[in-house]
Amino acid sequence: MRATIDGVLLADADPQHLITIEGNFYFPPDSLTIGTLQESPTPYVCPWKGRAHYYSVETPHREHRDAAWCYPQPRRSAIETVGHDFTGYVAFDTTRVVIE
Template identity: 55%
Template sequence: MQAVLDGTVLADASDTEVLTIEGNWYFPPDAVTAQALSRSETPYTCPWKGVAQYYTVQTAEGSYPDAAWAYPDPPASAVGRVGRDFSGYVAFDRKVTVG
């Protein structure tokens, strides 16, 4: 499964490695093209997943603020709810094609 924007592969992982949470695909940290992401200062805390880290996605075509996010340290209750540890897994905005 890949996450692609403007022809740039942002993440690439097998279907078994990717998680779906609330309709979003989450890629394991080691499957993400790190140089395509830069940390954003946008604050957000999900009531059940905890504090999010947003990222600006950079492609050759442009910069997309807050088009990716992760939960670096989700609470144990969130991990239990998902059924797997998703610490640091990265999800992408709807403008990113995942498939």
């Protein structure tokens, strides 16, 4: 599966390597296109997954603020609930990023 925005490839991974959580596809860190995600200062804490880290994407057309996120240190209980360690996996805002 591929994640793109404004024609820019953000991630590309075999579907079997993705983790689905609450309807979002989380891409493994090694599937990300280097240099496409810029750290965002936006704070967020999920009640069951823990502290999220947001990323913005700058394309030739515009900046897409907080278009992606990950959990750098998800709660152990969240990993157990999901059934997979999703540390560092990145999900994308599907209202702006095309997942296909």
